[in-house]
Amino acid sequence: MMHRPFIIFLSFVVTTLAVSFTPLRSFARINGKIVLGFSQIGAESAWRIANTKSIKDAAAEAGIELIFSDAQQKKANQIKAIKSFILQKVDVITFSPVTQSGWHEVLVSAKKANIPVIILDRDIDEKDESLYVSVIGSDFKYEGQRIGECLVDILKKRAQLARPSLNLVELRGTEGSTPTIQRNAGFFEAIRKYQNIKTFKSESGDFKESYAKQLMEKILQEAKEKQNAIDIVFAHNDNMAFGAISAIQAAGLKPGKDIIVVSVDGIRDAFVAMESGKLNCTMECNPLLGPQLMKAVIDISNGRTIPKRVVTVENLYQADSAKAELPNRKY
Amino acid sequence: MTEIKSSQLKFKSTGAIVILVAVLSSLSLLTYVYMKRSVAQLSEMIDITVAANKLKVLSGTETEGLPAEIEEYALHPLQEKERKITDTFEQIDSELVKIEEKIRDDDARIQLQLVHNMFTSYHEGFLQIKKFIDENAEFSLSVQEIAQIKENSALINDAIQVLISEELSFQQKEKESLSQTINKTGVLLVAVIILSALVAIGVFYHYIICHSIINPLQNMKETMQRISTNASDIKLRVQAKNNDEIGSLAIFFNQMADTIQKYNEHLEDIVDLRTKQLHEAQAMLVQSSKLSALGEMAGGVAHEINTPLAVISLKIEQLERKVRALAETHGLEKNDLLAYTAVIDKTVERISKIVSGLRAFARDGSKDAMSKVSVNDLIKDSLSLCTEKFANHGIKIEVKADFPSADSAFIQCRETEISQVVINLLNNSFDAIQNLSERWIRIETEDAGDFVRLSIVDSGKGIPKSIQDKMMQPFFTTKEVGKGTGLGLSISKGIIESHSGKLSIDNESPNTKITVLLPKIQSRGPKGTITAA
Numbered sequence: 062m063m064h065r066p067f068i069i070f071l072s073f074v075v076t077t078l079a080v081s082f083t084p085l086r087s088f089a090r091i092n093g094k095i096v097l098g099f100s101q102i103g104a105e106s107a108w109r110i111a112n113t114k115s116i117k118d119a120a121a122e123a124g125i126e127l128i129f130s131d132a133q134q135k136k137a138n139q140i141k142a143i144k145s146f147i148l149q150k151v152d153v154i155t156f157s158p159v160t161q162s163g164w165h166e167v168l169v170s171a172k173k174a175n176i177p178v179i180i181l182d183r184d185i186d187e188k189d190e191s192l193y194v195s196v197i198g199s200d201f202k203y204e205g206q207r208i209g210e211c212l213v214d215i216l217k218k219r220a221q222l223a224r225p226s227l228n229l230v231e232l233r234g235t236e237g238s239t240p241t242i243q244r245n246a247g248f249f250e251a252i253r254k255y256q257n258i259k260t261f262k263s264e265s266g267d268f269k270e271s272y273a274k275q276l277m278e279k280i281l282q283e284a285k286e287k288q289n290a291i292d293i294v295f296a297h298n299d300n301m302a303f304g305a306i307s308a309i310q311a312a313g314l315k316p317g318k319d320i321i322v323v324s325v326d327g328i329r330d331a332f333v334a335m336e337s338g339k340l341n342c343t344m345e346c347n348p349l350l351g352p353q354l355m356k357a358v359i360d361i362s363n364g365r366t367i368p369k370r371v372v373t374v375e376n377l378y379q380a381d382s383a384k385a386e387l388p389n390r391k392y
Numbered sequence: 393m394t395e396i397k398s399s400q401l402k403f404k405s406t407g408a409i410v411i412l413v414a415v416l417s418s419l420s421l422l423t424y425v426y427m428k429r430s431v432a433q434l435s436e437m438i439d440i441t442v443a444a445n446k447l448k449v450l451s452g453t454e455t456e457g458l459p460a461e462i463e464e465y466a467l468h469p470l471q472e473k474e475r476k477i478t479d480t481f482e483q484i485d486s487e488l489v490k491i492e493e494k495i496r497d498d499d500a501r502i503q504l505q506l507v508h509n510m511f512t513s514y515h516e517g518f519l520q521i522k523k524f525i526d527e528n529a530e531f532s533l534s535v536q537e538i539a540q541i542k543e544n545s546a547l548i549n550d551a552i553q554v555l556i557s558e559e560l561s562f563q564q565k566e567k568e569s570l571s572q573t574i575n576k577t578g579v580l581l582v583a584v585i586i587l588s589a590l591v592a593i594g595v596f597y598h599y600i601i602c603h604s605i606i607n608p609l610q611n612m613k614e615t616m617q618r619i620s621t622n623a624s625d626i627k628l629r630v631q632a633k634n635n636d637e638i639g640s641l642a643i644f645f646n647q648m649a650d651t652i653q654k655y656n657e658h659l660e661d662i663v664d665l666r667t668k669q670l671h672e673a674q675a676m677l678v679q680s681s682k683l684s685a686l687g688e689m690a691g692g693v694a695h696e697i698n699t700p701l702a703v704i705s706l707k708i709e710q711l712e713r714k715v716r717a718l719a720e721t722h723g724l725e726k727n728d729l730l731a732y733t734a735v736i737d738k739t740v741e742r743i744s745k746i747v748s749g750l751r752a753f754a755r756d757g758s759k760d761a762m763s764k765v766s767v768n769d770l771i772k773d774s775l776s777l778c779t780e781k782f783a784n785h786g787i788k789i790e791v792k793a794d795f796p797s798a799d800s801a802f803i804q805c806r807e808t809e810i811s812q813v814v815i816n817l818l819n820n821s822f823d824a825i826q827n828l829s830e831r832w833i834r835i836e837t838e839d840a841g842d843f844v845r846l847s848i849v850d851s852g853k854g855i856p857k858s859i860q861d862k863m864m865q866p867f868f869t870t871k872e873v874g875k876g877t878g879l880g881l882s883i884s885k886g887i888i889e890s891h892s893g894k895l896s897i898d899n900e901s902p903n904t905k906i907t908v909l910l911p912k913i914q915s916r917g918p919k920g921t922i923t924a925a
Binding site for chain 2: 092126128141144145147148149150
């Protein structure tokens with residue numbers, strides 16, 4: 062097989078430096094530090110912002126030079142960023158994939174350039190596991206399952222589970238993203254046996270509060286027109302749950318009472334909402350991945366092997382435990 | 393004498409200027425440093441963005457620059473094309489070095505290192521292509537590969553853009569400090585200008601103060617110091633150079649010195665004159681005391697002579713009676729004897745008169761009471777004391793009385809005093825004319841309204857003007873020393889004035905004429921007043 066130049070072009074071939082004249086002086090690590098290129102999805106939610114802050118703080122604390130790139134929810138930006146990281150000869154590449162698929166080509170380039178890749182927060186569809194070193198983040202399917210179980214628990218407590226029909230609204234995250242896919246899968250797996258829970262609407266709010274609010278307003282209007290009542294809202298993150306809560310209140314209903322609202326993330330405001338009874342349950346999805354990531358980066362740089370999957374330890378919180386937990390929430 | 397620090401003013405003035413200049417110099421230095429810093433900051437800011445933009449051009453776009461050159465080189469691998477690409481990379485390297493030298497922001501520096509790495513990767517990629525071409529003559533780049541190369545350029549340009557924006561945001565921050573620096577520079581510059589003006593003014597005033605005030609004052613001070621320490625230096629003068637207050641001060645100082653000098657010289661003259669006068673007065677005082685002793689002695693002598701005269705007079709009377717008796721009894725030729733005794737008697741009488749006149753003269757009559765006296769009697773009595781003397785010297789005395797009526801010839805006076813005046817005046821005339829060929833004295837009395845005018849005219853030809861003023865002063869005399877006392881006229885004048893009269897020299901007369909005016913007694917009142925001289 063012949064090595065094609067475009068592949069080599071994006072690679073870090075030490076041998077070539079020795080063979081020919083080079084006017085450019087080659088840098089080792091910048092300021093003697095490990096250089097980590099990180100492509101973040103964006104700043105769409107409080108969770109994401111907390112996540113970014115955690116990574117930046119942890120990098121600074123660990124003495125790692127972080128090259129931060131905001132993809133602004135666009136896959137193309139992320140691919141560009143990763144390609145730039147390869148050209149920039151960073152030591153480690155990390156990215157939180159906007160979508161689950163379409164990463165093969167760029168991961169191959171990174172591998173050819175001998176740059177290890179850590180996938181953060183979300184997983185990807187990639188059969189060739191050699192293209193990345195590790196996936197660090199939450200188990201979204203587990204999160205979906207736990208929140209599904211929690212819903213069943215709430216319905217049981219309220220003695221509503223036996224109702225002939227319960228209308229569910231699902232506010233999904235970014236289309237094609239791992240948390241969206243997996244939270245959906247886990248959630249519906251957990252409530253599968255309760256056939257009376259019917260999905261009235263399932264739409265994507267792109268993890269954003271404002272989108273979710275607009276969506277929910279529309280859905281409530283539609284339900285009213287069809288003379289249906291919405292019983293449950295499952296939001297894929299807390300911010301979308303807040304959008305739904307605003308819409309429910311605007312419609313003259315009581316969120317948390319008239320409509321059960323459950324979500325994932327467990328950000329501080331979710332605890333505030335639970336304390337006031339507007340949110341019923343949230344499944345923690347820890348955004349503070351910085352320290353874990355930096356530990357992995359240092360381990361990789363020192364030639365140690367790390368597990369292919371690092372799952373963050375997370376808890377479920379219901380309204381009754383919100384008040385006690387609130388002071389502990391940092392984000 | 394205290395030593396006064398002479399150059400205090402000059403020292404202060406110079407000190408102020410030195411301080412001003414020192415402050416100005418340090419401010420100027422500070423301004424220079426700030427200006428230089430501003431310019432340096434500004435030029436660095438420009439340089440980095442200029443170099444970064446040049447890098448962008450060198451890395452190229454889709455249609456030109458490196459990607460196009462590499463594409464062409466892959467198609468036609470010529471030496472010169474390869475050289476050109478290598479040149480471009482060399483230029484890129486030099487630009488990177490240029491930026492690296494000037495970059496100050498940490499974020500931008502990291503970005504620059506990333507850009508540098510990207511170019512390194514780019515260059516390595518090119519070297520790989522070259523290697524493939526060298527190894528395989530039929531090698532060519534695929535469409536995807538060309539696209540990849542172009543994308544790389546785009547990625548590098550993006551990274552450069554990030555570098556530029558990071559540098560620009562750093563520059564934005566820098567601008568604030570730069571503008572502060574410029575502001576400070578401006579303030580400093582204004583301060584420097586103001587101070588320069590102050591220094592200029594200061595130097596100007598320093599010159600003025602030194603030239604117009606301090607130096608002339610110094611000059612004046614030295615002159616004054618010399619004069620005050622040494623009186624003989626009174627002739628020293630200050631140079632008055634300028635026509636200002638200090639100049640006029642110098643002029644007035646000089647004038648003051650002139651006046652002092654002149655006054656000093658004049659004072660010496662006065663002292664000489666006064667000393668001479670003092671000596672004369674002392675001599676006259678001696679003469680006067682002698683005269684007064686003589687007067688007392690004359691009184692004593694007259695008293696002593698009077699008693700023997702009375703005895704003689706008595707004895708002549710007795711002798712006369714005896715002669716008559718003897719002549720009747722013894723038939724003596726009594727007429728002859730009586731004629732003798734008559735002569736003796738007459739002579740004694742005459743002696744008595746002289747003595748009583750002498751007594752009257754010797755005694756101080758100023759305390760006597762005023763009495764009504766006939767002018768003619770007064771003259772007659774006075775003449776009786778001295779007619780003998782005049783007759784002996786061949787001096788003819790004429791009395792000329794001219795009164796309209798008998799009562800107008802009376803005056804109210806102390807007779808002895810007025811008699812003394814008349815005798816004095818007659819004696820003066822005697823002294824003046826006794827050696828002349830023509831010798832006469834005329835006493836004129838006439839009525840002059842409220843006054844009696846009494847004039848003594850002699851054959852002299854008048855008194856010279858030059859001595860007329862002095863002759864009324866006490867002790868003035870033209871007579872030889874020992875002869876006159878110099879008191880006669882002044883005493884006479886005092887007496888006449890104490891009688892509300894007037895004694896004067898009549899210059900209109902061709903002869904020497906002294907006129908005495910005395911108030912006369914009239915039916916209207918005992919005394920008159922002088923209404924005209």
